[in-house]
Amino acid sequence: MxxxxxxxxxxxxxxxxxxxxxxxxxxxxxxxxxxxxxxxxxxxxxxxxxxxxxxxxxxxxxxxxxxxxxxxxxxxxxxxxxxxxxxxxxxxxxxxxxxxxxxxxxxxxxxxxxxxxxxxxxxxLPLAPLCADDCRGLCPVCGADRNAAPCGCEARRDPRWAGLDVLSAGPAAEEDTGT
Ligand SMILES: [Zn+2]
Ligand SMILES: [Zn+2]
Known part of the structure; x- marks a missing residue:
């Protein structure tokens, strides 16, 4: 009852x-x-x-x-x-x-x-709500809350930056093999 x-x-x-x-x-x-x-x-x-x-x-x-x-x-x-x-x-x-x-x-x-x-x-009830439509979420690399501040992980993985990494690493590598 x-x-x-x-x-x-x-x-x-x-x-x-x-x-x-x-x-x-x-x-x-x-x-x-x-x-x-x-x-x-x-x-x-x-x-x-x-x-x-x-x-x-x-x-x-x-x-x-x-x-x-x-x-x-x-x-x-x-x-x-x-x-x-x-x-x-x-x-x-x-x-x-x-x-x-x-x-x-x-x-x-x-x-x-x-x-x-x-x-x-x-x-x-909503199934999977967002705090805001443009919520940036957590960085999959470092886990930082990207709404608070950019963590820089995406910039490091950018292919243009990867190219610069190779250039800057080149001379150092040659020095290493020369000694
Ligand atoms: Zn959120
Ligand atoms: Zn990150």
């Missing part, structure tokens, strides 16, 4: 065909994470839905918002953001869910919004 703040009693709503009711709930949802992106523990998820009764169930439509935190996929720096997603789902009597496969189960006269909220936020 759902007992969280996301469990909404709908007995009176179900007695009024085509009746509707706005539901606004906010609160933390545990374990909302995809790869390196997570909704911070204890952060509020904001749910703003209109529940409508129809023959056979309850329809839910509206928006869900959640903050997220992640590591930039290039530099590993912290990235903060938020998702805002629109949902339109149905809750049907548990023994009839099989006939409406996309629907969530309706447990007696209680709509448990938690599974819907969880699914919607998971789908909306």
């Amino acid at each position: 759902p007992s969280s703040r996301f469990a909404v009693p709908v007995a009176s709503l179900r007695r009024r065909p085509a009746g509707s009711r706005r539901v606004f709930v906010r609160g933390p949802v545990d374990d909302l994470a995809v790869l390196a992106v997570e909704v911070p523990t204890g952060a509020d998820v904001v749910v703003d839905l209109v529940l409508s009764s129809y023959q056979g169930g309850i329809a839910a439509a509206g928006s869900i918002e959640a903050p997220w935190r992640a590591e930039c996929r290039r530099c590993g720096g912290r990235v903060d953001g938020s998702v805002h997603t629109e949902v339109r789902e149905r809750f049907v009597q548990s023994d009839q869910v099989g006939e409406d496969e996309d629907a969530y189960p309706l447990d007696g006269d209680v709509v448990d919004l938690l599974p819907l909220v969880r699914d919607a936020v998971m789908l909306a």
Whole structure:
């Protein structure tokens, strides 16, 4: 039996065909994470839905918002953001869910919004965010954060500089063999 703040009693709503009711709930949802992106523990998820009764169930439509935190996929720096997603789902009597496969189960006269909220936020979270579109990332050679300062590794590997290296090394090499 759902007992969280996301469990909404709908007995009176179900007695009024085509009746509707706005539901606004906010609160933390545990374990909302995809790869390196997570909704911070204890952060509020904001749910703003209109529940409508129809023959056979309850329809839910509206928006869900959640903050997220992640590591930039290039530099590993912290990235903060938020998702805002629109949902339109149905809750049907548990023994009839099989006939409406996309629907969530309706447990007696209680709509448990938690599974819907969880699914919607998971789908909306970015998979591999960047701290900035032009994040330069970490240098693959020395590991320095190239957003902070250029490390010079790329310049050293530039073929034009490689040519100068050979020229400057030439005379020294001849001296070595001459002695
Ligand atoms: Zn970055
Ligand atoms: Zn480097």
